[in-house]
Amino acid sequence: MDAANVHNYKRHITSFEILPCDERFLGDQLWVVQIKGSAFLWHQIRCMVAVLFFIGQGLESPNVIDVLLDIERTPRKPQYKMAPEIPLVLQSCEFEGLKFSCSSEARQALQAHLEKECRSYKLQAAIFHEALQCLCIKTDGSWPNRITKKKESSHIPLMLRATEPSYEERCTKLTTGSGRRKGNYGAPHA
Template identity: 55%
Template sequence: MEPSIESEIFKALERTRLLVGDIKESNYSRCGRTDKGVSSTGQVIALFLRSRLKTPSIDSEAHANEKINARPEYDYVRVLNRALPDDIRVLGWSPVPVDFHARFSCSAREYKYFFWRQNLNLSAMDIAGKKFIGEHDFRNFCKMDVANVHCYTRRVTFFDVSPCQNSHEGDQLCTFTMRGSAFLWHQVRAMVAVLFMIGQGVESVDVIDTLLDTKKTPKKPQYLLASEIPLVLRTCEFENVNFICSSGALESLRSHFKKESLTYQLESVIFQEALRNCLPIGNDEISCNIEEKKKKAAIHVPLLSRPTEPSYEERSAKLKPRQEETCPV
């Protein structure tokens, strides 16, 4: 089986003997499901771990400072990071109540999607993106999982598109920032895909309203998702949860991330060097490339004129009746 972040974390837990019992007995839960290729700087998991304290407190500060009749708590961040691959790191930990669930106890999630500005119309994408704010049925902006999900209403609380500090050869790096209480499978990548069409000028800003109106548009038009690589689950927020990281572990984290960042920048320089060594493009080839781009733009099929996927009702009719689901908006 191909390694995953989850499998690597459990390998580290077993290697460090921090796991209580086996995986099934650990009461494991995770906040978000990220697709293969998607990154996260704020994913949260919950599970039972070994503790040095006889009666652990659910208060983070009390737990961190408790020294009476007990040895200091394990430095979970430092211990686990020593056993994890370089591209996986634990940033902090916190004691929580026994009934805490990483997914259902989460109050908000924030995603960022990075992209190069190129010739995209940021203003149009910002206007369109703000139409997502509020409580809507996002069935036309996700991959339906009718076997497990019966309610596609979700609440987006914030949307913004803005330039970043990074640039390359005159092209500005930009980012979409989206916040909400919960998101559907592939929802962010679907939203971004449509926003890119609007930014390219091949779709109207109003197409967002039409796709969110599931009475007018009960079936999702067929379109490709945006790439998973620039997508980052940035934060998962919880009430009364304060993450702990020792000063030593924090210093190690900063040193590690700085080293990794420099390594990836060096790799980028190598690709830039290879690009400079490419043979120059002749005028005829430039003209051909321009014409080819114009042809691709000309053959764009409007979203509302495309073939559609089966509706939720058509999909669910093929399955046995299931209990109604409460919307995690």
């Protein structure tokens, strides 16, 4: 949260869809999240996706979204690791009165670059897949069943985690120039 430069943290999401992707990997369906809005906060999408992953894994209830969006009930963001940035793609930006254009040469160069990158990542995926297959061979030459048991994680519910300073607390820190003021932010709250 950039309290020194940003004073309006409200954003309007116009569309939010979770759709199946054309790609599959080892029988697993890949999905795409398409989010459209008038503007986004720094790391907003990564935070939104991280919470969706918690819900999808059964670690959080879907109602945690309503609780997190209620700033009276939850004035401070719980601390958690954001979703990785690598699969995120900003498809387009639109501004009133401004139209972006791309020359055919630039479009062709971008397409060639993306096709090269796609081939490279597919090759890397195939290599890793082959390496995994090598690890799965039993000494008698047979293949074991796919490993399904995951290490149990000790998930701390979002609403019981330490929190970041609120907007007001950040503003106070900026105006006083001091470190953390007395209080209990950073501690779990109900």
